[in-house]
Amino acid sequence: MIRIYVLLAWTWTRAAAQYPVSFALMTAGGFVVSGLDAAVIWVIFANTTSLAGFGLPEVLFLYGVSGLAFAISDLLFSNVDRVSQHIRAGTFDVFLIRPVSSFVQVAVDRFTPHRIGRTLQGAAVLGVALSRLDVPLARAWMIPVMVACGIVIFTAVFALGGAAQILLTDAPEVANAFTYGGAMLTQYPLSVYGESVVRGVTFILPLAFVNWQPGLYVLGREDPLGLPYWVRFLSPAAALALALAAALAWRAGIRRYRSTGS
C-alpha cells in the first residue's frame, strides 16, 4: 500500500516538475499564504505582550507544532476532501474497482507537491520559537512525538471528513470547518477559547492532543482547566483512537456508498 502511494506520489511530482517555474512559484506562494497566520500573531503581539497568559515565543511554539503537523498531513492526505468531487463526477467508482485501498487512491490522486511550501513555513516558525524558548532536553523529546501524533490526528480528521462526504455527497465545506478549522484552532493556546470549546476538543474531537496538552508539558505550564498531569502524555493514545475511528468510518462510508450513476 505504501509502495503504491509512493509510486503514485512520485508520478505526480514528476508531472509537476515539468513546469519548474510554476512549481517554484506555487511553493513560494504556499509559504507566504500560510505565513499570513504567523503575521496575524505578530500583529497581535505588536499590541500586547501576553495572549490568554502566553507570551509570543510560547504561542509561536504551539503554532509551529500545529502548523508543521497539519502541513505534512495536508501535503500527504488532504486530497481526501476531493472525494465529493469524485463522487459527483463518477470517478469514485473507478477507485473502487482497482485492487488498491480506495483511501490511498483518493489521497494521492492529483498529489500536489508544492504544498511543501506550507510545511517549510511551519518548520521555520517552530525553529524560531525553539531558538527563543530554551526548552530543557529532558522535556524536548516530546516535540517529535507531538508532530508525529499531530500528523496522525489531522489525517484522521481528513479521513473522517471524507467519510462524512460519502454520505452527504455535496458539502465539502462542512468537512473544511473541521480540518482547516482544526488547524486554525490549534494555532493559539486553547486557553483563548471558552471552556466548553476546550472540553469539546479534549474529549470529543481530540485536537487538544496535537499541541495543547503535550505543549503544556514541553513549556512546563499549568493546565488552566486543571486536568491531571498524566493527560499530557496521552497524545499517542488519542491519535491511535481517532485513527481507528476514522478507519471504521471510512469503511462504513464505502459500504453505504451509492454511485451517482453519472
Add this chain to the structure above:
Amino acid sequence: MAGAFTNTVFGVMRAYVLIALWRSRPGLGGYDLADAVTFCFLSQAFIGPMQVFGGGLDLPQRIRSGDIALDLVRPASLQLWTLSEDLGRAAYLFLARSVPPTIAGALLFGIVAPAHPLACAASLVLGVVVSFGWRYLVALASCWVLDDRGLNTLSLVLTTFFSGLMLPLAIFPGWLGTLARALPWAAMVQVPADVYLGTADLAEAFAFQALWAAVLLGLGALATSAARRKVVIQGG
C-alpha cells in the same frame, strides 16, 4: 448552507482570539469588546459578497477557452456586463452566506446593531464594487499571463491580509497600519465594518470607497480596451 456553517465556525474561533486580545488591551483601536466581536462576525459575513478569497468571475475560463472573443463583439460593455453579473452573485451570497453567520454571532456572543442601517447598506454595495474592480483586473490579466494561479495567490494574500478579514486594520502597528488603511482592500471589509459600527466618519468612508471604485473601474476599462486590441491583433 455548508459555506455559511464554515464561516460561522471560523467566526467563533476568531472571536475568541479577539476577545482574549481585547481583554488584555481594552479599548484597543477605538473598539470596545462588543465592537471587536461584531467586527469579527461582520468580516466573516463579508467573505461571500466581497469574494475575499478571490475568483467569482467566469472571465479567466472564457479567456482560456477563447469565448472572450464573443463577449468582446457584443454590443455591450464587457466590464459593465460582468459587473452586473457580479452584483447579482453578491446579492445572492449576501442572503446565503452573510446573514446566517451574523445571526449565529448575535446568538452566541451578542453583537451590536448597525449604527446607520442605510449607510451600512450603501457601504456594502460600494465595497462589492471595489472588490469587483480588483477581481476584474486580476481576471483580465489572464489575457497576458499564461498561468494565472500565481497572480490569484498574490491577490489572495493581499486581499485577506489588507482587507481587515484576519484582524481589524485599526490595530496594525505604525506605518503598516497607515499603509493598510490607505490601500483599496480596506474598502472591502474594514470600511464597511466601521460604517456598521459607527466608528467611521461617513463622508470620509464613502469618499474613500468611491475613489477606489472609480480608480479600479477606470483601470479595468483601460485594460479592457487593451485586451480588445490584443485579441484583434491575434485575429480572435
